[in-house]
Amino acid sequence: MNNRPFPLAAALLALAACSAQPAASPPLQGARIGGPIALIDQNGRAFGDAQLAGKYRIVYFGYTFCPDVCPVDVQNISAAMKVLEQRDAALAARIVPVFITVDPARDTPAVLRQFAGNFHPRLVALTGTPAQTAAIAKAFGIYFARGRGNGNGYLMDHGRQIYLMDPQGKPLALLPETPPAAIADEIVKWAR
Numbered sequence: 001m002n003n004r005p006f007p008l009a010a011a012l013l014a015l016a017a018c019s020a021q022p023a024a025s026p027p028l029q030g031a032r033i034g035g036p037i038a039l040i041d042q043n044g045r046a047f048g049d050a051q052l053a054g055k056y057r058i059v060y061f062g063y064t065f066c067p068d069v070c071p072v073d074v075q076n077i078s079a080a081m082k083v084l085e086q087r088d089a090a091l092a093a094r095i096v097p098v099f100i101t102v103d104p105a106r107d108t109p110a111v112l113r114q115f116a117g118n119f120h121p122r123l124v125a126l127t128g129t130p131a132q133t134a135a136i137a138k139a140f141g142i143y144f145a146r147g148r149g150n151g152n153g154y155l156m157d158h159g160r161q162i163y164l165m166d167p168q169g170k171p172l173a174l175l176p177e178t179p180p181a182a183i184a185d186e187i188v189k190w191a192r
Contacts, residue, residue, distance in 0.1 A: 042124070043109060058165075064101065101125070172190040
């Protein structure tokens with residue numbers, strides 16, 4: 001009697017072993033992005049990591065006087081949250097969208113409150129001193145600089161990254177800018 005395995009069975013087992021893929025790691029896992037948050041929210045209260053403990057975070061940097069990009073990006077994040085609430089309400093409840101201004105001179109808590117009120121009800125909008133803003137932007141790898149314009153009519157140049165951070169504040173992935181369903185898909189993929 002021949003004790004060698006049947007050739008087709010051996011080939012199928014080898015093929016199955018090749019196609020078995022380990023669970024993918026989040027693309028930003030282990031990256032040195034992010035850091036402690038200690039800023040002021042749209043209600044004028046101190047806001048930091050304690051308020052975010054145990055929550056996934058969508059972190060976006062922008063400014064309220066932005067004429068085009070920032071409101072569109074924040075609207076897409078808000079719409080993605082609504083898509084996620086319909087798909088998986090329990091997961092959506094564990095996610096906090098966070099907007100951090102790169103223009104603290106104009107983005108006071110009152111201005112941020114008005115801005116945030118136009119988007120998702122759980123959007124947290126944060127400001128701080130120029131030094132705090134520079135430090136948090138640097139920790140997240142966000143470029144920003146005052147652009148052209150005079151007086152209060154200036155624009156801000158800044159990076160548009162949308163980060164998904166885990167409940168400990170560690171980076172998981174960059175989220176797409178649009179469409180909202182794609183943003184929600186990426187959140188579901190990495191928020192476990």
